[in-house]
Amino acid sequence: MANKVTKTIQVFIKESQTIMELSQIIQQYDSEILLKKNVNGSVIEANLKSFLGLINLRLHDGDEVIVECIGEDAEQALGEVESFLQPKD
Known part of the structure; x- marks a missing residue:
């Protein structure tokens, strides 16, 4: 049976970080990784393995x-x- 973990976090992104980096980092995991943001x-929910989904979230x-x-x-x-x-x- 698959594990399911959920956590609410506050985003602190450095100017040097890009969403592309996050997308590349998490490709190594088999898990489905979702990010949910109230707008x-x-x-709004996006699969973190989807670059387009990450862009649509517009994280700040x-x-x-x-x-x-x-x-x-x-x-x-x-x-x-x-x-x-x-x-x-």
């Missing part, structure tokens, strides 16, 4: 998002996404 009362510093990972490596995938969106300086 003007509507929840301070955004609050829900990361949902489903699969055998869900915990590791969530950790990777969290590390990217909340980098430690």
Whole structure:
């Protein structure tokens, strides 16, 4: 049975980071990785393995998002996404 983990995080993206980098980093995971963001009362959901989906989310510093990972490596995938969106300086 596949694991499912969900976490709400606040986005802190450095100017040097790009969504393309995040997309490339998470391709190594088998899990389905979804990002959900509330935009003007509507929840927008994107598969993080879809570059177009990432662009449509238009992530900005301070955004609050829900990361949902489903699969055998869900915990590791969530950790990777969290590390990217909340980098430690």
